[in-house]
Amino acid sequence: MAHCQSRACWFGLGLLSGAVAACLYAWLAQGVRRDAGTCAAAAGRADREYALDTDPLAEAEAATDIIEYRGFVIHVFCRALGGGRFRAVCDIWDSGAVALEGGSPPSTYPTPEEARVATIAWARQWVQHNG
Incomplete structure (x- = not known):
């Protein structure tokens, strides 16, 4: 677990985890063929x-x-x-x-x-x- 002391650090971790989730979703969506x-x-x-x-x-x-x-x-x-x-x-x-x-x-x-x-x-x- 990250050791953050400020809100900015937690905000940055939230953005990073959101970006990782978005990349995962995009990767999974590419596998769907219509x-x-x-x-x-x-x-x-x-x-x-x-x-x-x-x-x-x-x-x-x-x-x-x-x-x-x-x-x-x-x-x-x-x-x-x-x-x-x-x-x-x-x-x-x-x-x-x-x-x-x-x-x-x-x-x-x-x-x-x-x-x-x-x-x-x-x-x-x-x-x-x-x-």
């Missing part, structure tokens, strides 16, 4: 039947999109609901903390791409009104 079929994982599971009232956060899975907008980080998750319907939900992060968990437009979509686009638009509006 391919052309951003919700392909959800589309591939379309044959699995989910009830329409299933909790969209019940299954943990990797985000299909990670977007930065106005300093917020938006993680989009796609779900196949069955019957050719898809839903996407998002978590919105601000300064490393969850600002909103499981937000989404209140409808389902016929394709995973439409669900993804609608959820990203919904998240951007949320940031504009709450950020």
